[in-house]
Amino acid sequence: MIDAATLLSDLIRIDTTNPPGREREAVELVGSTLADNDIAFGTYAKDPGRPSLVARVAGEGTAPPLLVQGHLDVVGVTGQRWDRDPFSGEIVDGWVWGRGALDMKGPIVMMLDALVRARQGHPPAGDIILCLVPDEESGGSLGAGFLVSEHPELFEGVAYALGEFGGFPFVFDDVRFSPIQISERVGVEFHVTFRGDPGHASMPQPGGAMAKLGRALVNLDRKHLPVHLTAPTRLMLEAMSPHVSPPTRFALRGLLDDRTAPATVAALRSRLGRMENLFRNTATPTIVRGGDKVNVIPAEVMLTLDGRMLPGMDPLTMRDELADLLDVECDISFSTERSGIPAEPDMGLFDLLASAVLRMDPGLVPIPYMIPAITDARWFSKLGIRCYGFTPMPLPADFAFEATVHGANERIPVSALRPGSDAYLDVFQRYGRTSHT
Ligand SMILES: [Zn+2]
Incomplete structure (x- = not known):
């Protein structure tokens, strides 16, 4: 048995702020909990202070x-500014x-x-790997x-995670939706170089590298990259539609049509909030480098942008979109890791997860979601x-989830821990046994 609230409190007290991370002590705590409950595990590390833990509970193999x-x-x-010590648990x-x-x-x-x-009860159909x-x-x-x-061998045969x-x-249109993530965007780092004539700063030269940077930053602040409707967002809107009021349903229909989506996104901006980011690539300026002497006009200024690209899109296309938006003479290069996020999401597990959410709280409406x-x-x-x-978490509808994740006053109700665990157990027990999988 696990005392979930105490274990969580103990884990929070182990400060794993990254950087530097130092997750080893947290892995040891989880390891001792697993050992107490007869669950086998191994640890694997590139950096000995920062191991991973992989545990396995055997299933029937069906x-x-x-x-x-x-x-x-x-x-x-x-x-x-926190109201409580963030590492006190x-x-x-x-x-x-x-x-x-x-x-x-x-x-x-x-x-x-x-x-x-799961280990104590009737074995699940397949192994559960944590x-x-x-x-x-x-x-x-x-x-x-x-x-x-x-160590890809650790995951051999795994179809779903x-x-x-x-x-x-x-909460949208007074409906309590419960998003289940089926996709995510792809990170792309953009480096933009602005060039101009160098010279003595006692004689200003309008239109130089700094001026181009300025125009680019203003354009980034005022304009948006084009709207694209992706498969995951289409699935989300279609799942939301039957549950909202008729006027909102009409608006969602506008989002679902490629021809009307750009105008509808603009019209719904205040209601969409952060959801607007699901409809377009975004590029946020985060680093500026240029100039090293007060009396020298720099020949080059560099801007770094944190780009987030919709799944299935080509980074070259996003670069062209960005060039159009910046609308100033510059060179744009980018780097991106090869991402495995497919353009078309797989919905094979969705119904099982959605039914587990409904068993946890029948008042929720599970929807597919791309973060x-x-x-x-x-x-x-x-x-x-x-x-x-x-991550099934019965949180109060008015709880500011997005503001506290990575923000101040992050916290979770003790009462959410057991229903969340029940929902996972429900999935473990039904995975591979129903037509859903
Ligand atoms: Zn996280």
Whole structure:
């Protein structure tokens, strides 16, 4: 048995802020919990201070193994104002407080609790593999990336994986939707170089490298890249439609038509909020480099953009879109890792996950969802594993999930831990036994 709230609180107290990560102590704590419950595991590390843990509970062998994966590192809290110490793991008024409570030590504790119960009960149809990794918040090359390239044998035969993210409160048109992640965007780093005549700064030269940078930054702030309707977002809108009010349904229909989608996205901007990022590539300026002497006009200024590209798109196409938007003379180069995120999502596990959500809370409406960010799913996808973000968390509808993940006052209700664990166990027990899989 696991005391989920205490284990979560203990995990939060182990500060795994990445960088530097230092996830080893957290892996040791999980390892001792597994050992106490007779579950075999191994650890694998590129950096000895930052191991991954892979545990396995044997199934009957009548279905392929199911992978459940999560990351033990967390993002930092620099500059944030918290009402409680973010690494105290305090339990106050029924909430476990601290960095990682949602992203994703809380869900990891639910996975662990479900795994222990799966081990004690009737064996699942397929093996359940629990994989906990370091380094997700800094790209994952030491964790999921390392495992996928150096230890692919650990995942042999795995068809599906569950990881972050989903199950957070998403209220739209007064309907409580429960997103299940079926896809994500792809990271692309853009480097833009602006050139101009160098010279003595006592004699200004209008239109130089700095002026071009300025025009580009203003355009990035004011304009948007083109709207594209992708398969995952189409599936999401179609799933939402029957549940919303007639006027909203009409608006969603506008989003579903390529001809009317751009105008509809613009018209619905305030209601869509962050969902707008599901309809286009985005490029956010984050680093500027240029000039090293106060009296010398620089010949070159460089701008770095954090690009997030819709799945299935070609980075060359995104570069052309960006060039159009910047609308100023410049050179654009980019780097992107080969991502395994397919353009067409697989929906083979969706009905099973959706039914587990409904058993947890019949008032929720499960919908497929593409997150605008990137996760370790892209590493596991390289092995052909179809990844879902499934972190069932019954949170209050008014809880500011997106503001607290990576923000201040991250916390989770103690009362969410058991239903979340029940939902995982429900999936473990039914995976491979129903027509859904
Ligand atoms: Zn995360």
